Amino acid sequence: MTTTMKALTLAATLLVAGAAQAQDRLTMGATHSASSFYAYQVGITNFLNTAVEGVNINVRELGGAEVSTEALLREEVDMGISVTSSDFAAMNGLEYPS
Secondary structure (H helix, E strand, C coil): CHHHHHHHHHHHHHHHHHHHHHEEEEEEEEECCHHHHHHHHHHHHHHHHHCCCCCCEEECCCCCCHHHHHHHHCCCCCEECCCCCHHHHCCCCCCCCC
């Protein structure tokens, strides 16, 4: 597992562990279901559902990192995938870099 994937897994675990105290159901914004990364995201949520007591995470197919970031900002999902360039733009009200 790459360092990036380890960091993503750790961040998701910490986020879910903290959020689990506030709510029981969480939604993760995911990429297209045809993507191999979608299977990875489903695997992460399945692991967290069994490892963190009282948590129930479902996966919502959104279409990619920029869409996931937008859904997070609209509070339509509780967590999701992201890309730093679109995150920076979204948080600062800027256009997404092309």
